Structure formats: C-alpha cells, structure tokens
Amino acid sequence: MSSQVRRLASGGRIDRSQPFEFKFDGRSLAGYRGDTLASALLANGVTLTGRSFKYHRPRGIFSAGPEEPNALVTAGMGSRREPNLAATTLELSDGLVAESQNRWPSLAFDLQGVNSLFAPFLTAGFYYKTFMGPTRRAWMFYEHFIRKAAGLGKAGIEPDPDHYEVRHAFADVAVVGAGPAGLSAACAAAKAGARVTLIEQDFLLGGQLLGERPESAAAAWLREIEAELQGLGNVTTMTRTAAFGVYDGNVLGLVERCADQGANGGARQALTILRSRAIVFAAGAIERPLVFPNNDRPGVMLASAARTYLNRFAVLPGRKVVVATTNDGGWRTAFDLAAAGAEVEVADLRAEPAPGLQAEAARLGIAGRTGTQIAGLKGGHAVKAARLTGSGKETEIACDLVCVSGGWSPTVHLTSQLGVKPVYRDAIDGFVPGKLPAGQFGAGSMMGGSATKDAIEQGHRAGIEAASYCGKSVAVPAPAPLDLGETAAAPFRQPSSFGRGKAFVDFQMDVTTADIALAHREGYESVEHLKRYTTLGMGSDQGKTSNFAALSAMGALRNATIPATGTTTFRPPYTPVAIGALAGRAVGHHFKPVRRTPINDWHVANGAEMLEVGLWMRPFYYRASGRDVSEAYVAEMRTVRTTAGLMDISTLGKIDVQGPDAAIFLDRVYANGFAKQPVGRARYGVMLRDDGIVFDDGTTTRLAEHRFFMTTSTAKAADVMSRLEFLLDTVWPDLRVAVTSVTDEWAAMSVAGPRSREILAAAFPDLDVSNDALPHMGLSESEFDGRALRIIRLSYSGERAYEVYVGASAGEAVWRRLVEAGAPFGLKPYGVEALGALRVERGHVAGPEIDGRTTLNDLGLGRMVAKRSGYVGEVLSRRPAFEAPDRQRLVGLECIEEGKRLRGGAILFQPDEKMEGHGRGRVTSITFSPELGRYVGLALLAGGAASEGNEIIAVHPIKAETVRARVVSPVFLDPKGERLLG
Amino acid sequence: MLRIECPCCGPRDHDEFRYGGDASVVRPAHDDPDPEAWYRYVYVRKNPAGPHREFWQHVMGCRQWLVVERDTRNHAISSVVLARRSA
Amino acid sequence: MADTHCYLPIEPCTILQVEAWDKTLPAFEAELSRQLGAKLPAAVGETESLGGWAIIRVAPRRFWLVANEKARLSCSIEPELGSQLWLSEGRLRLRLSGPHTFDILRACVAIDWQAEEAKPGRAVQTSFHHVPVVVMRTAEDACDLLVPRSFAQSLGEWVAEVAAPFVTGQGLIVGAAPHLPAGILSP
Amino acid sequence: MARYSAFTLFRNALSGHKNWPRAWRAAEPKPSYDVVIIGGGGHGLATAFYLAENHGIRNVAVIEKGYIGGGNVGRNTTVIRSNYLLDGNTQFYEFSMKLWEGMTQALNFNVMFSQRGQLVTAHSADQLDVFAHRANIMRLNGIDADILDREDVRRLTPYLDFSETARFPIHGAIFQGRAGTARHDAVAWGYARAADGHGVAIIQNCEVTGFIRDGERIVGVETTKGRIGAGKTGMAVAGHTSVLGSKAGLELPIESHVLQAFVTEPLKPLVDHVVAYGADHFYVSQSDKGGLVFGGNLDGYNSYAQRGNLGVVREVAEAAIALMPSMSRLRILRHWGGVMDMTPDASPIICPTPIEGLYLNGGWCYGGFKATPASGWCFAHTIATGKPHPLVARYGLDRFRAGSMIDEAGAGPFAWLQ
Numbered sequence A: 001m002s003s004q005v006r007r008l009a010s011g012g013r014i015d016r017s018q019p020f021e022f023k024f025d026g027r028s029l030a031g032y033r034g035d036t037l038a039s040a041l042l043a044n045g046v047t048l049t050g051r052s053f054k055y056h057r058p059r060g061i062f063s064a065g066p067e068e069p070n071a072l073v074t075a076g077m078g079s080r081r082e083p084n085l086a087a088t089t090l091e092l093s094d095g096l097v098a099e100s101q102n103r104w105p106s107l108a109f110d111l112q113g114v115n116s117l118f119a120p121f122l123t124a125g126f127y128y129k130t131f132m133g134p135t136r137r138a139w140m141f142y143e144h145f146i147r148k149a150a151g152l153g154k155a156g157i158e159p160d161p162d163h164y165e166v167r168h169a170f171a172d173v174a175v176v177g178a179g180p181a182g183l184s185a186a187c188a189a190a191k192a193g194a195r196v197t198l199i200e201q202d203f204l205l206g207g208q209l210l211g212e213r214p215e216s217a218a219a220a221w222l223r224e225i226e227a228e229l230q231g232l233g234n235v236t237t238m239t240r241t242a243a244f245g246v247y248d249g250n251v252l253g254l255v256e257r258c259a260d261q262g263a264n265g266g267a268r269q270a271l272t273i274l275r276s277r278a279i280v281f282a283a284g285a286i287e288r289p290l291v292f293p294n295n296d297r298p299g300v301m302l303a304s305a306a307r308t309y310l311n312r313f314a315v316l317p318g319r320k321v322v323v324a325t326t327n328d329g330g331w332r333t334a335f336d337l338a339a340a341g342a343e344v345e346v347a348d349l350r351a352e353p354a355p356g357l358q359a360e361a362a363r364l365g366i367a368g369r370t371g372t373q374i375a376g377l378k379g380g381h382a383v384k385a386a387r388l389t390g391s392g393k394e395t396e397i398a399c400d401l402v403c404v405s406g407g408w409s410p411t412v413h414l415t416s417q418l419g420v421k422p423v424y425r426d427a428i429d430g431f432v433p434g435k436l437p438a439g440q441f442g443a444g445s446m447m448g449g450s451a452t453k454d455a456i457e458q459g460h461r462a463g464i465e466a467a468s469y470c471g472k473s474v475a476v477p478a479p480a481p482l483d484l485g486e487t488a489a490a491p492f493r494q495p496s497s498f499g500r501g502k503a504f505v506d507f508q509m510d511v512t513t514a515d516i517a518l519a520h521r522e523g524y525e526s527v528e529h530l531k532r533y534t535t536l537g538m539g540s541d542q543g544k545t546s547n548f549a550a551l552s553a554m555g556a557l558r559n560a561t562i563p564a565t566g567t568t569t570f571r572p573p574y575t576p577v578a579i580g581a582l583a584g585r586a587v588g589h590h591f592k593p594v595r596r597t598p599i600n601d602w603h604v605a606n607g608a609e610m611l612e613v614g615l616w617m618r619p620f621y622y623r624a625s626g627r628d629v630s631e632a633y634v635a636e637m638r639t640v641r642t643t644a645g646l647m648d649i650s651t652l653g654k655i656d657v658q659g660p661d662a663a664i665f666l667d668r669v670y671a672n673g674f675a676k677q678p679v680g681r682a683r684y685g686v687m688l689r690d691d692g693i694v695f696d697d698g699t700t701t702r703l704a705e706h707r708f709f710m711t712t713s714t715a716k717a718a719d720v721m722s723r724l725e726f727l728l729d730t731v732w733p734d735l736r737v738a739v740t741s742v743t744d745e746w747a748a749m750s751v752a753g754p755r756s757r758e759i760l761a762a763a764f765p766d767l768d769v770s771n772d773a774l775p776h777m778g779l780s781e782s783e784f785d786g787r788a789l790r791i792i793r794l795s796y797s798g799e800r801a802y803e804v805y806v807g808a809s810a811g812e813a814v815w816r817r818l819v820e821a822g823a824p825f826g827l828k829p830y831g832v833e834a835l836g837a838l839r840v841e842r843g844h845v846a847g848p849e850i851d852g853r854t855t856l857n858d859l860g861l862g863r864m865v866a867k868r869s870g871y872v873g874e875v876l877s878r879r880p881a882f883e884a885p886d887r888q889r890l891v892g893l894e895c896i897e898e899g900k901r902l903r904g905g906a907i908l909f910q911p912d913e914k915m916e917g918h919g920r921g922r923v924t925s926i927t928f929s930p931e932l933g934r935y936v937g938l939a940l941l942a943g944g945a946a947s948e949g950n951e952i953i954a955v956h957p958i959k960a961e962t963v964r965a966r967v968v969s970p971v972f973l974d975p976k977g978e979r980l981l982g
Numbered sequence B: 001m002l003r004i005e006c007p008c009c010g011p012r013d014h015d016e017f018r019y020g021g022d023a024s025v026v027r028p029a030h031d032d033p034d035p036e037a038w039y040r041y042v043y044v045r046k047n048p049a050g051p052h053r054e055f056w057q058h059v060m061g062c063r064q065w066l067v068v069e070r071d072t073r074n075h076a077i078s079s080v081v082l083a084r085r086s087a
Numbered sequence C: 001m002a003d004t005h006c007y008l009p010i011e012p013c014t015i016l017q018v019e020a021w022d023k024t025l026p027a028f029e030a031e032l033s034r035q036l037g038a039k040l041p042a043a044v045g046e047t048e049s050l051g052g053w054a055i056i057r058v059a060p061r062r063f064w065l066v067a068n069e070k071a072r073l074s075c076s077i078e079p080e081l082g083s084q085l086w087l088s089e090g091r092l093r094l095r096l097s098g099p100h101t102f103d104i105l106r107a108c109v110a111i112d113w114q115a116e117e118a119k120p121g122r123a124v125q126t127s128f129h130h131v132p133v134v135v136m137r138t139a140e141d142a143c144d145l146l147v148p149r150s151f152a153q154s155l156g157e158w159v160a161e162v163a164a165p166f167v168t169g170q171g172l173i174v175g176a177a178p179h180l181p182a183g184i185l186s187p
Numbered sequence D: 001m002a003r004y005s006a007f008t009l010f011r012n013a014l015s016g017h018k019n020w021p022r023a024w025r026a027a028e029p030k031p032s033y034d035v036v037i038i039g040g041g042g043h044g045l046a047t048a049f050y051l052a053e054n055h056g057i058r059n060v061a062v063i064e065k066g067y068i069g070g071g072n073v074g075r076n077t078t079v080i081r082s083n084y085l086l087d088g089n090t091q092f093y094e095f096s097m098k099l100w101e102g103m104t105q106a107l108n109f110n111v112m113f114s115q116r117g118q119l120v121t122a123h124s125a126d127q128l129d130v131f132a133h134r135a136n137i138m139r140l141n142g143i144d145a146d147i148l149d150r151e152d153v154r155r156l157t158p159y160l161d162f163s164e165t166a167r168f169p170i171h172g173a174i175f176q177g178r179a180g181t182a183r184h185d186a187v188a189w190g191y192a193r194a195a196d197g198h199g200v201a202i203i204q205n206c207e208v209t210g211f212i213r214d215g216e217r218i219v220g221v222e223t224t225k226g227r228i229g230a231g232k233t234g235m236a237v238a239g240h241t242s243v244l245g246s247k248a249g250l251e252l253p254i255e256s257h258v259l260q261a262f263v264t265e266p267l268k269p270l271v272d273h274v275v276a277y278g279a280d281h282f283y284v285s286q287s288d289k290g291g292l293v294f295g296g297n298l299d300g301y302n303s304y305a306q307r308g309n310l311g312v313v314r315e316v317a318e319a320a321i322a323l324m325p326s327m328s329r330l331r332i333l334r335h336w337g338g339v340m341d342m343t344p345d346a347s348p349i350i351c352p353t354p355i356e357g358l359y360l361n362g363g364w365c366y367g368g369f370k371a372t373p374a375s376g377w378c379f380a381h382t383i384a385t386g387k388p389h390p391l392v393a394r395y396g397l398d399r400f401r402a403g404s405m406i407d408e409a410g411a412g413p414f415a416w417l418q
Ligand SMILES: Cc1cc2nc3c(=O)[nH]c(=O)nc-3n(C[C@H](O)[C@H](O)[C@H](O)COP(=O)(O)OP(=O)(O)OC[C@H]3O[C@@H](n4cnc5c(N)ncnc54)[C@H](O)[C@@H]3O)c2cc1C
Pocket: D038, D039, D040, D041, D042, D043, D044, D063, D064, D065, D066, D067, D068, D069, D070, D071, D072, D073, D074, D075, D076, D077, D078, D079, D080, D206, D207, D208, D209, D236, D237, D238, D239, D240, D244, D259, D260, D261, D295, D337, D338, D339, D340, D364, D365, D366, D367, D368, D369, D370, D371
C-alpha cells in the first residue's frame, strides 16, 4: 500500500493478505488486519493525533498499549460514535472511521491553541482563585465557557443501536495477563488439573514478547506454548478481554470486545463475571517516561513501544532516532531500530551500563553516550531535535523520534483494588503488590522482575500454587525455557526537570512539574491532595504512565522518601468499561422483568389502558368507559355503585399459612386479634413494624382449624412474606407454622356492586351464594374445571362484593364466564383508578395514607387493638410523640366550592391563618364522587376527627389553587355499611 | 460481589439474598412491655468496624434465614449457619 | 454453528409441597417415604425420582413432588407431623435441551454447571433476572426451568433472545417468543 | 490570608506563581484548645470556621486522621438541593442552600457552586401527586419548586428515554432551579483556608483513638500524636461515628453502609442539569471537568470498606441506560465508595450528648454534602452555646425514644433501606 510510507517491506504480525481501508480526520488511509489504529497511523506517517486537554498542545502516539495518555480518538459515526478511545488498543477494522479530538477547526490549526499563551494563568487550580465576581452568581456565567473548554470527546445522544451480553462464568484458577508469566502460569495450573481461564486484553497472546523480532527464539517459544494451551482441554483463553476489576470473593469483572463487533446479531461487547477460587496476576509492567521540557511533543515515544511498532507491526516509527534511557531496556530498542535501518543515538543517564551493550551498539554503528541525559526538544507539531547534556557539555541532535525509558512500573492496579496497599521495592525503585490475600498469586514483571526467564519460572510456580490452593496438585513438568538475556541492572532515576519550559508529568491532564511545585507550595502536598488539586492521574488513562513520576517529583519537593510519599488509591476499572456492557440485556423493556396476571391478555385485547404498578402490568381504565382516565374512572365507579363491576386483583400478595400454631402466629403478627377467628370467616388485619408504624393491611381467611389464607397489598407482598419467615426462623422457631407464597397460584377478581350476587349465581349455577350460605366475610370453596375455586365475600368498594379466587390457569376462563354471566346485569370491568376512587369514597386507607409514618390511631384504626397486647410493634406504637394532640390523623374532606376540586398533595390551613410553613396536614387521596356530585378526599389533619364539621382551606400553590372544604367523616357513603350486608 | 455459602444451596452471589441487619441485638419476648428494651432492639446498634453477626435470607434459593459472620472492614465471611440452628 | 436442536416448550407443572415441623422431621420423613414408597433426597437440591414424579428437597424440612406429565398422587400429612400444599398453578416449566443449553443458561443464571450441586439429577434454586427460579438438571445437556407464572412470558422472551444466535431461522425458540403468552395461558 | 482574585492571579503569574502562600498552615498539636473538632471533613471544617467567624472562638483545632477532605466530602456526587418535605428538614436544608449561595464570597475560594437545576422524573400520576405535595410544601416555605409534564421534561432533557420501549415511561418531573452541584474538594479546602485564616489549627494525619475524662466530663482526646486537651469536643466523623462514639461510651442508632459513585471519561457538555430517576435508584450530573458523575443505591450491608460490589455496579448501569439510553456507549473511568452514617429515619443528628463536654454531629446518610454549611453553622452554635440551634432542635438523639422521627422516605428503622 503506497500510503504506508513507514511500513517495512516484510515482517511483523500483520496479515498483509488482508488490507484494510480506514479514515482519520477524513483522510483515507490503508492498513492491515493485525494493526491497531495507532500502528496503522504510524505506518502512514501520521504522527500528530490529538490536542491536549487544557493547553491544546499537539500530541502524538506515545505508547503501544492501554496506558496511552495522548492518542485518544473518537471512532464510529452517528449513534455508533464512541469518544476517547486509545488508538493504541483500537483494533483496526476495514472501513473504520476515526477523528482526532479537542481541536477546532482542525487538528493542525487549533484556535484554542491560544490557551498556550494564557498558560501562565491556567496553572493548577487557578479557577479556585478567580471567577468569584462581580455578582454571587458570577460562576454560572464563567462555568458556561469552562465547561465548553473542558471535556475531551463529544458523545452522541441517540440510543445505542448495539446490544451487549452478560455471561456468568466459573473457574478454579483465573490468570490475568498472557505474557510469558501468565502463559506459563495457565499452562502449569491446567496441567496440575485445575479449570483455568486465561485473560488477555490484547488480541494476541504474548505480552512483551510480541515486541521481540518475529524470527526470534521468543516467537518460537510463543508458538509452542500457544499450541500447548490449545491442546489442554481445561483452559479457556479469552483475548480482547480486559480484567477491569477485582471484587470480593475472588470475583473478576471481564469485558470482551467481541471479534465481530456486533456484526450479524452478535453482541458488541460481553461482560463476563468470573467467579474463581484462585487468581494468578501476571499483568506485567508499564514503562515510565522521562520528565524534561517539551517531553510531550509528537515523536516522543516509550522505548518499548517503538520496539513493539517495529517488530510486531513492521512499522519504522523513526528514521533518525534518539533513545534516552535510564536502564538496559532502552538499548534493546536502539539495537532493533538500527538493525531495521534507522540512524540511532543512545543517551544513557548511567555512567556505565552493562558492558555488553556498548559493544553491541558499536557493532551496529550506534553512537552510545553514557552519563548523558535528555534536557529538551526542538519542534512543535513534530520532534526536530533533541538537546542532550552530559559531562558538562550540551549537544543538539536532529531526529524525528525520541524514545524514552525511565524504568518500569509494575501493574499493581488490580491487586490494589481490594485495598491491598502496594509496597515500595528499592531493587526496582518501584511499587509491587502488597501482601496478597489467600487465593491470590502474582508472577512476572508485575512482581518486580524484568527478565523473561524469571517471568516464566515465577508464572510456572504461581500456576502450581494456585492449582493446589484449589486442591488440584497433579505433578507438572518444568516449562520450556526462554532466556532473552535481559540484564536487570540497578535502577537509576532521572530527576524531573523543574526548569524553564513545560515538563509534562501527566500528558492527558496537562499537568507539569510547575503545577506540582505550586501544589506543594500551597500545601496540597499529600499525594491525594496533589491529585485533586492538579487533576493528576484523573484522565481516562488513570495516570498509568504519570503516577510514579508525579509522586517522585512531590517526594523530591517534600524531601520525603517514595514510600513516605505513597501512592493514590487504585480503583476499578483498570481500563474504561462501556456502561452498556455492564447492563447487558437488562435494557429497554427488559430493564426489570414484566409481571403479568393470568388475565393480562384479555385486558389488552379488550381495550384496557395498561399501567405499570411496581413490576406488574395492571388495567388503569378501559377505553370503552370514557375518552380519558378522568371520564372513564367515574363511569366505572358508577357501574360498580349501580350495577356491578369486575376487577382483576390477581396482583394481591397471597400467602398460605398452615400449622397447629398458625392462629397463635397470626394473633402475634397482626395488631388485631386472630386467635378466635372462626373457620370459614375472613377478617381484615393490620400489621405493624417493630417500631409501631403501620406496615401493611389485608384480609386473612380461616380455611380450616390449622389453615389460613392471607392476602397482602400488591406493593408489600414480598416484604410481608419475608418478614413472616424472619419471625418464624429467628424469633419463634418453636411455632409449628409453614408460610408459602401462593401469589402466582391464584387468579383473583373482585365482583362488586348491588347485582354482584345475582351475577355469581348466574355464573356458578350449582353454587349456593345466598346471604345465609355466603354472608359478608363468608367463604365458599368448590371447584372450577378441576381447579380450586374460592369465593370470599369481601368488599373494598363498600358495595356487596365477592373476591373470586381460582387456579391461575383457569383465571381467564372464569373471568370470561363472569363477563358473560354479568352482561345482562350490566357488569363491566373496571381498572385501578376506579378501584382507588371507590375505596376513597368508602374511607379505606391505602398506600397514600400508609406511608411509613402513620400509626393505627393516625389511620383511625386504633379501636381494633383496644386492650390487646403482645403483638408485633405494640410497645413502640405507644411512644409519646404518637399521641401528641396535634398529631395528624385521618379525616374526610368535602369540597364545598362550586366548580372547584380537591387535589392530592394540597396542604391544609385554617381559613383565618397565614398560608405558609407546613400547614395542618395534607390531602392524601381524592376522587370525584358521582353519588355526592362533588370531589371528596381523605386527608391527614392535625387533631383529626376532633375538627369534623369545621371548614378548612386546601392550598395547592403549584396549581395556584385554594379550595374551601369541610372536614367530615372519612366514610362518605353508607356509614352503617348496609350495602355490604344482606 | 460477596459470595455467601448457603448451608443449603452452596456458594451464591449475595444478590440472591435479602439483608436482615445486625443479628446480635436481643429481641424482647413478644409480650415484653418494656419500651426501653424495644427501643434498644429496634434502634441501638454496635455497628462495629470488624466482625459482624448479621441476618441474610436466601430469598432466591431455599428461603432460609441465615446468620452470617462477616468482617465489615474487608467483607471476609468467616461463618454461615441457619438462623434456626444458630441459637 | 447454527443448530436446530433447541426447543423451548412451555408447559404446566404439577407440584405438591410437603413440609415437616422442626421437631417432627425424622417422623415426617419416615411417614412420607412410607406413603410414597420411595426414599427421600438427603440434602437440599438433591432429587429422587419415582414413577412420573421427581422428589426434590427444596429446603431442610421442605420437599417438592414435581410431576413430569400431568399426574395425580395421593399423600396426606397430618398437621401434627407437618403441612402439605398443592402448587400446580403458580409455576410453568420451560424445557431447554440441546448442545447450546448452557451457552444460553450462562446468560440467565449464575450457576456453575460443573459443580457437584448442579450435576445431572440435581435441582438448583437461583435467581434469573431478579426472579426466583428452580432449574432441574434433567440430563447432561438438558434443563427444566420452573418459573413463576407471572414472570414466565418476560423470562421466556429473555431466553428466546439469548438463544436466537444459536438457532437457525426455523429454530423453535426464536418462533416461540411471540407465542409465549398463548403457551402460558392455555398450556 | 492572601486574597484570591483575578488581580492577584495575574500578579502572581508574572512572578511564575512562586509567591503563593500555603492555603492553610501545617499545624502540629498544642497541649490544649478551647474546642477540638474531630474530623476534617466538610462538616468539621465548616464548624471550626463558624466557631471563629460567628462566635469568636478561635483557639480551635480540627483533627483529621488522614488528609482533610479525604472522607465523604471528597467522594460524594455533590448534589445540592433543598427539596425536603418534612417540618424541620425543609427549613434546615433551605438555610443551607442560602449559605451555599454566598459561600464562594464568604470563603474567598471559588467552590464552583453551580445552580444548574435538579429534576426527578415521575412515572405515574400518583407519583406526580406525591411530588406535588413536596413542591407545595417547598413553595409554602419560600423555596422554588416546579412540577413539569412529560413535554417540559423532553424539552429540558431530550436525551432521556421517551421511546415506546421505556420500561417505566416518563410522566413528568419535580424541578428545583436553585439546586445544583459544587466542587466538593474546594468546599473542604475553602473552609480549611478560611478557618486557618481565623487562627484555627488544622492537624492532619492525626487519629483520635480515645477520650480523656475528668469524672463524667470529657476534657480532651487521645490521638496518634499524643493527648490534646479540649474545653469542648465536637465529633464530626460521619461514617465513623459509631466507632468513635463507642470510645466515649455513646450508644447510637447508626449503621455504616457503603454508597458507590461513578465517573465517565471527560466529555464535552452533555448533561446540563442534575437528573434523578424516579423509577429506580440513579442520578447523574456532569462535572466541570466533563465526566458524568453518577450514583445509585446503597450496597445494602454494613461496611467500613470504602469500596462497593459488582452487583450494584451493574444495577446502576442498568438504571442509567433505562433513564438515558445514550449512556450505553459511554465508559466508566473510575468507581469508588464511601462509608455513610445511616440513621433509622435518614435524618441527621446534631446535639449535645448525654456526656458533658461532648457534642455530636453525624447521621448524614447520603445527603450531608448539601448540609455542610448549615451543619457547620448550627453545630458551631450548639457547641458555643451548649444548646441546640433552633434549626436543629429536631435533630436530637432522643427523638427515637420519643417517636418523633423525621422519616422522609417512610422506610422505617432499617438503615440499609433508607
Ligand atoms: C458516594 C457518595 C455520594 C454522596 N452524594 C451526596 C450528594 O450527592 N449530595 C449530598 O448532599 N451528600 C452526598 N453524600 C453524603 C455526604 O458526602 C456526606 O454526608 C458528608 O460529606 C458527611 O460529612 P463530612 O463531609 O463531614 O464527612 P467526611 O468527609 O467523611 O468527614 C469525616 C472525617 O472524619 C475523619 N475521621 C474519622 N474518624 C476519625 C478519627 N478517629 N480521628 C480523626 N478523624 C477521623 C475522616 O477521616 C473524615 O475525613 C454522598 C456520600 C457518598 C459516599
């Protein structure tokens, strides 16, 4: 491909038989399968890839992995657009479209580049010191511009068209990282008999070995062990998969970029929750940059990265290269670049590097300088020359690439996430994992080593230990050896430059040594303050390349040791995780499971407007009843009051309570008595919380001496069930009682209205539903089509009413039967809005009144428990504040103003008083009463019943309404309850 | 993600369970009329930074109430028993 | 690797629950196995089969007798010994079988199918998208999901969507989703 | 104390910022102080500031076991609102809101208080009634509040889920325009700097390990830097209230629970308000740095580990997408947890304790950041006068015995459900 000016003619782990086209900032470029966007850009000679966060300085590709601070791009278009992706980990795909970020109008010419001119003012935390005037709200003005300037990529607002999968997985041993250490760990653990999952974020296995020359021994070793792993039946290898977090119980969060990237119906990404018994961490190490003026220019690159681009991607990242290093590793990069035809100079800070190195350098025609360090750079959009200082003299060397290596920082992120503080190790001048908890092991350069040979041996040992921790200890042969002859010389740190010119520590957050000095000067000297004051390490790379440089700089300023200075806290995720991957399929209508009654489809088919009630779908109202809900619910109420209505109440919680001690049990859990409840009778019951506040209400029917059928409110069903089990398991284990939720067993429907009995009789001709056979609160048990049929005469509406329970599978059949039998009598179905309205007319309390703050007395139910004791919640229900004279208690309200209405949420005041503060109470529930021809409501009012007959003002500032109402009894209709009886 | 080893069902993610709070508080007898005793049971908590006896119910499994001993500093679970057998 | 051997019929499920009191467990077990003429599963999650029935211990003192086809069975427990309750209306059975059974299940429930507790012949009670379900491992690559009736359509659709990639256009699961309600209402 | 202003910033720029003084002195303990405040979080630092500013008590030390602002003030999602329903809460949080509105100037430190407005979505007519009740109470107490219908919400926040597939369709919302966010760290630093300016000693890396008693009275504290005498001692240690309280023999109705928070990578302006989901546990705002900062529900079990579990991470992600589908493609860059002092009614405790010389400030649950200035103001008053400030009279420890809880959610005495 002609455009790939920096691509070598041969070599690399790219597939030249599969050329890809892609676009960067509108330019069409070419690459190959096996490239990352970064390697492809470099191959095409693109070195300027973005603008920095604060100063908008030009930036290029700095690394070859997830530690990349600079080369962040936005990929995809429209609803598939995704900002802030590291070009160094973005796998190239055919037709990929990517853009640089944080520049306008163009990358090469960025207007906000002028920020560099203001740089003197834009120091760390400058915004804390200004933007404070002229007015108190001044910040709201400045913030507008600050927000625009801040941020990196731009996100879309369309819903995500792709989908994601969550998978539950299990393993004996999880191995994080597939470099030499991880590979040999996985191999050993598997051979020892453990079920192994090997996790690698890259799309290739090998880790740093991928940076070795393709024809090297390393490559051969890699081929061998990959084949071996495939041969083992008990190893699952996951590539393109980042272990982003370690959680309690050795649970790993893994996110996989699926190979087909959402093509042909597959998921775009998959979250695997891996529960492992043991974990081997072999996450490797990250190379450190050097801190000197203008060290952020495009063309400055980590030494190991340059080597990776050369050997893995067959890209020559520079033709004239300066390698500035503090360790032997940098020389290896120099050797390979020179061998590939680049002109290379090495500047080693140390007086005498390993002898072999200089010999080899000489052989390859590399000018090697010792005791020399890099002091600065020339060039804006690209490096032009490097300034080296050593043994007194300063030289300037023209170049187009500067490779830097300031040593290595072990990847201690994951092991630290559970609170294991990393510990400083002199031998490597860096942090290694602290003491790992049982079941966690570490190996390779992550533990501080730098030689492949050691990595392999440590991995092997860790694999065996991890397996035996899981009780798997088959003997394992020694691993195939590989020695790359890395020499681990004593560490040597290049002091950060505090001199003239911006020396960057955190490239992504634009934090310089001057910012660190300022933070120190102003007393933000704890590393955590330093971080928060300068935003150091707070970018999407989480400071992978900057943290050590930062704390060594702060250490120097405080003249404190590194361990005394300490690190900031490591948190998940190790690399950013798409929120969609975490949610998997639980999106859209699957956000929460949908709960349907056995009669659901009939409602839908018969024009019900359905409503979400908790997880349930319930009929709100039926369109046939009226144009909108306010018209419909009134019509439906009228039907119930005049003829009869049919309501699906299957959502009620239903609990089967059995056992010789069932009556004693209920007598304790209900505030009102159940001990003497006769068989065949239903009773209304109220439960309290231990703190004496009303918990839930419902009815319980005694089916037999030892058997009760309890119903709860729809909302509290699960809580009540669990509470009953709690009392039986932990408080009264000696009671012989079994409780079982039967909510889904029964379809339930209420037939309510004057004609309800006739309708039942017509529907079930062979049942005796006469008043004597089935009086108010009575029970009739029989069968319908082989399923149990249970009719309980209960009324919520205040009309003669029956609750019909039948085995769920026959629910729709019985419903249809009632609809048919009821038609001649004018029976119509009604929805929850009418249900709620009917109970208000009746003065029944429900959710709005039972709000977790009200007591029995508040709700006018006190008499139920007169002279009872020993029930749950009794003692604390007698606390003084609950008896205060101004306690707000249940009353009824009648709107007495023509053409006006009551509203829920209105606040109550006395006619004469100032309308401010919290008033004397509130309207909890309201309805229009067709029978009374006006709005009525329930309210909680200071003093309660005492003020019956008084006039009161209901104030609704939001609607700018004040309405006069009269305080009345909450029972609006049929106070003696005659309609229920007879 | 805690993993709680249910004595009946084996190790499960904690979101199969319902939390029941401090298991070391003493519940007065159901007919104990002493407000102070009930106040202490309902409200007063040791809330230790360290080992904590607590109730969990395996609602998605065997529905048994369990007593779990767990260190609140690091979430390490040292024992799980059936509440009925814990006394 | 499309595959057609993935079926998701939704069927009714006959269940009888019997439970002992704390103090009567031994006597209860003796009586129950006498009445059934079968030995009882010793531990929670274990099952025994008898005729068309599976006996599952779902809690230390609680057993479920689950019929594979519509079957009746007589057994009566005295209140002094324990309790008994039919649960044949509240749950539906989703039958999963075929080589992709566990590819599908791993997106539904957090169970390790290689663990002792989940071997063939075991019954696992667990959570499926916040809903309590019982998964009966009926064979190496087959499971029955007993799901609460009110959630069956919602969970059935979930399973169907997970299964889609594994099933050819003809595959029953994909077709099943829209018809699930019908399947549920008139089993 | 060197003033901060555009001018001083300019002047210092000319000298390469070499002359900025420390924001607060690095103090080492003296043998004793008139008042010792335990806890260098927002509330402790604010209390010290107001002791000096309002009551002229300057011989004060704030003792912080770690670095100031390292607790919940340094890890919270910074939502500031005064939309409380119940008598006591309503007035207290509105007083706090008024202090927020003048904080930057009062402290001469830009705390970036951004009154961008907060809305909570409603998903049924009933929920709108509940919101109306709250909004009415707010209006009647002189607090701005509005009820929005579905179309208003769409206009304000078009990126929420208004589609057919929404599991819980949006019916409307409650909105408070004066609500917003602030730069949390700046609040701690601003109070520290201003308190230091009044002579308050801010002592970091010094843990209080016990109390010094003289008979029944508490006369000082034992610390990792030695004994420190105190005329009066105030506790403001949030999540650690029980642990420290037990050292003084206090029995408290408090449990410590973890709440998690999350931030995405920095983005150009996307979410201009604070948005909370009324159908589940989720709320989000965008920091000035560009990250979407969001949170959800408690992890739900007692914990002192400042980190959360993956189950809740997933639930929050699900709720995020349910409310704001485009968040699916955004990526979490970091998530963390904080240890919260949960009370049985989710309302705070500010009062003198039964132990002479010891004052208690705690029980802030997940809502104490917005309370920081009022809490400091009222706690300072309570310590200075020995009597609760009228605005916190209802926040006594005795309310649970008496039955006068202030339970906004009505969740009852289950800390983890509050
Ligand atoms: C994730 C999360 C999100 C939140 N979101 C919000 C929100 O949006 N809005 C809102 O209003 N509130 C929110 N909160 C709550 C709010 O952060 C807290 O209520 C508030 O910060 C607590 O007061 P504080 O700042 O004084 O506590 P802290 O900052 O925790 O201060 C207590 C200090 O005491 C120190 N300490 C403890 N023990 C000792 C000892 N023995 N000796 C010395 N020092 C000690 C601690 O180190 C700590 O620094 C949130 C909290 C969390 C965790």
